[in-house]
Amino acid sequence: MISVLAQERLLGAALGSALVGIIILENKRNIYETISENNAKFGNQSQVDKPILKSHSHFEIAHLWNKAVDKTFGSLIESLSSRGW
Structure with a gap:
C-alpha cells in the first residue's frame, strides 16, 4: 500500500x-x-519582404558575433590568461 x-x-x-x-x-x-x-x-x-539574415553575409554576422563576445568576455579572458590558465 x-x-x-x-x-x-x-x-x-x-x-x-x-x-x-x-x-x-x-x-x-x-x-x-x-x-x-x-x-x-x-x-x-x-510586413517583412525578405529575411533579416539574408541582408548580411555570413562573414559579417560572424564578425559581429565575435566582436560582441570579445567585448562581453574580454576582461575575463585577460584575467584568466594573465594567471596562466
Missing part, C-alpha cells in the same frame, strides 16, 4: 499538471484568436 505522503504527492502532481495544461491551452487559444483577429483586421499582408 502506498503511504499517505506518496498519495498526496501524486495527487498534487496530477492536479498541478492538469492546471498547467489548462493554463497553457487557454493561452494558446487566446494567442490564436488574437492572430486571427489581426489577420482579419489587417489582411494577410506580410
Whole structure:
C-alpha cells in the first residue's frame, strides 16, 4: 500500500499538471484568436519582404558575433590568461 505522503504527492502532481495544461491551452487559444483577429483586421499582408539574415553575409554576422563576445568576455579572458590558465 502506498503511504499517505506518496498519495498526496501524486495527487498534487496530477492536479498541478492538469492546471498547467489548462493554463497553457487557454493561452494558446487566446494567442490564436488574437492572430486571427489581426489577420482579419489587417489582411494577410506580410510586413517583412525578405529575411533579416539574408541582408548580411555570413562573414559579417560572424564578425559581429565575435566582436560582441570579445567585448562581453574580454576582461575575463585577460584575467584568466594573465594567471596562466
